[in-house]
Amino acid sequence: MTATHVPGLPVIEDGQLISTNPATGAEAGRVPAADEKAVAAAVERAGTAAAWWQSIGWEGRRTRLLRWRTLLVERVQELAELTRRESGKPVDDGIVEITAAVEHLDWAASNAKRVLGPRRVRTRLLLAEHSGHLEYQPFGVVGVIGPWNYPIVTPIGSISGALAAGNAVVFKPSEYTPVVGQWLADSFAEIVPEHPVLQAVHGLGDVGAALCRAGVDKVAFTGSTATGKKVMAACAENLVPVVIEAGGKDALIVDEDADVRAAAEAAVWGAMTNAGQTCIGIERVYAVAPVYDRFVEAVVEKAGKLRTGTEIGPITMPRQLDVIRDHIDDALARGGRAVLGGAGAVQAPYVAPTVLVDVPEDSSEMREETFGPTLTVTRVRDADEAVRRANDSRYGLGGSVFGRKNAIRIARRLRSGMVAVNGTLTFVGMGNLPFGGVGDSGFGRIHGEDGLREFARPKAITVRRARSLLPAMTFERTPAQVQQIVKALRLLYGRKP
Numbered sequence: 001m002t003a004t005h006v007p008g009l010p011v012i013e014d015g016q017l018i019s020t021n022p023a024t025g026a027e028a029g030r031v032p033a034a035d036e037k038a039v040a041a042a043v044e045r046a047g048t049a050a051a052w053w054q055s056i057g058w059e060g061r062r063t064r065l066l067r068w069r070t071l072l073v074e075r076v077q078e079l080a081e082l083t084r085r086e087s088g089k090p091v092d093d094g095i096v097e098i099t100a101a102v103e104h105l106d107w108a109a110s111n112a113k114r115v116l117g118p119r120r121v122r123t124r125l126l127l128a129e130h131s132g133h134l135e136y137q138p139f140g141v142v143g144v145i146g147p148w149n150y151p152i153v154t155p156i157g158s159i160s161g162a163l164a165a166g167n168a169v170v171f172k173p174s175e176y177t178p179v180v181g182q183w184l185a186d187s188f189a190e191i192v193p194e195h196p197v198l199q200a201v202h203g204l205g206d207v208g209a210a211l212c213r214a215g216v217d218k219v220a221f222t223g224s225t226a227t228g229k230k231v232m233a234a235c236a237e238n239l240v241p242v243v244i245e246a247g248g249k250d251a252l253i254v255d256e257d258a259d260v261r262a263a264a265e266a267a268v269w270g271a272m273t274n275a276g277q278t279c280i281g282i283e284r285v286y287a288v289a290p291v292y293d294r295f296v297e298a299v300v301e302k303a304g305k306l307r308t309g310t311e312i313g314p315i316t317m318p319r320q321l322d323v324i325r326d327h328i329d330d331a332l333a334r335g336g337r338a339v340l341g342g343a344g345a346v347q348a349p350y351v352a353p354t355v356l357v358d359v360p361e362d363s364s365e366m367r368e369e370t371f372g373p374t375l376t377v378t379r380v381r382d383a384d385e386a387v388r389r390a391n392d393s394r395y396g397l398g399g400s401v402f403g404r405k406n407a408i409r410i411a412r413r414l415r416s417g418m419v420a421v422n423g424t425l426t427f428v429g430m431g432n433l434p435f436g437g438v439g440d441s442g443f444g445r446i447h448g449e450d451g452l453r454e455f456a457r458p459k460a461i462t463v464r465r466a467r468s469l470l471p472a473m474t475f476e477r478t479p480a481q482v483q484q485i486v487k488a489l490r491l492l493y494g495r496k497p
């Protein structure tokens with residue numbers, strides 16, 4: 001332990017990035033800090049590694065990725081404990097996070113060949129003399145930039161898709177969780193010692209920026225919307241494609257036929273797991289009038305049992321404490337009421353569970369990502385009003401609906417990439433479902449088939465298998481043949497539907 005460290009604030013000393021426990025200030029570990037040259041060298045090494053990784057084929061990659069999956073399972077306690085030391089996340093939350101990461105790794109490894117491998121496509125009549133073939137080829141080197149709040153499952157969502165598709169990865173973990181990031185790269189190297197197929201490079205934001213410009217073929221970014229825009233701008237210089245997984249302000253809707261206690265339980269967990277530092281965390285609830293009072297009562301009862309330091313870990317990033325305090329104060333100043341916590345809830349490095357009601361829609365607590373264990377509950381007339389208010393946000397990441405008869409219809413109308421019905425956050429745990437948002441929450445998808453395709457280029461190949469009966473694509477065609485083409489065109493597509 002180095003006594004001079006400010007809890008949670010990473011520092012660079014003698015070329016080492018040192019991260020600290022946000023609760024105690026104890027050193028969590030240190031990793032070498034990279035500069036622009038080191039990032040470029042890592043990307044170059046990754047280029048060679050990518051060629052080898054591609055050469056071992058689907059089966060070679062599948063086996064190795066599944067061995068890595070098993071290693072994560074074997075060391076789940078060690079990794080959860082390390083995550084607690086570095087980010088403050090309670091060990092139980094860490095275990096749940098690793099469980100989701102394992103699911104994604106397993107799914108990507110097991111399904112990459114089926115989703116991306118070569119296949120014939122159906123012949124179309126106009127070009128019947130050619131067969132069509134489709135496959136998805138890896139980009140080469142993918143840069144993965146990750147956040148601190150879920151330092152395992154978030155990068156692994158991108159890393160597993162990228163590796164399974166046949167790419168090598170250079171991973172820039174958040175400066176708040178570099179040791180966990182290095183642990184991931186090191187554990188992968190135990191399984192794949194031949195080439196640096198997964199490398200970690202460390203430092204502050206400039207290292208992420210350098211990675212965008214270091215010749216990578218794609219960037220998968222997870223983090224805030226503001227940084228996502230910087231990443232896009234840097235990538236635009238070389239037309240490097242990006243996937244952006246950014247923040248959210250997810251809403252939960254409680255309809256009149258909902259199981260109110262189940263909804264309350266889910267809202268509290270969705271809002272307060274990981275001390276509310278969850279991109280898909282529930283930050284707003286819209287409950288219809290007939291169930292509103294019962295719902296608020298149940299939420300307060302359940303959230304009131306949570307204790308900081310046990311279920312509610314510390315806020316990982318010290319400056320986030322000011323954001324949370326400002327949001328709560330703004331909500332209260334504008335007429336909101338705290339039915340739990342509230343003014344004084346922020347006791348660095350912790351924030352006590354806070355439930356706010358009557359908060360105006362234009363307050364920061366309703367519009368901006370709070371990223372703390374706070375929840376607003378708003379009474380609405382009906383589900384239509386709930387949907388309208390939920391959708392009135394620049395973000396559109398996930399969401400949740402509790403109800404019976406109309407729940408799925410409501411879920412479809414939410415402007416977001418994912419919705420859990422009668423649950424919260426559940427979509428992040430299914431390896432075969434895509435994950436990503438709309439609007440300021442980003443674009444592109446990780447996880448599932450779409451997530452695998454995000455890390456590969458579709459490649460179309462046609463192969464001639466006979467002479468052309470209607471030679472359209474040649475200067476050798478005759479006027480009579482062109483007339484035949486017109487006839488064929490009318491026959492095939494000329495009829496009104």
Ligand code: NDP
Nearest residue numbers: 147148173174175204205208209223224227245246247279
């Ligand atoms: P940041 O945007 O601050 O940082 C994300 C990553 O980008 C970090 O590794 C950071 O490095 C790096 N970075 C910083 N500046 C640059 C730059 N100019 N160019 C390239 N990379 C850069 O986000 P946080 O780490 O604070 O993460 C929290 C945010 O992430 C929240 O908004 C949350 O909602 C979102 N998030 C989204 C998820 C999703 O899947 N949609 C999942 C999890 C989180 P450094 O840390 O060194 O500054």
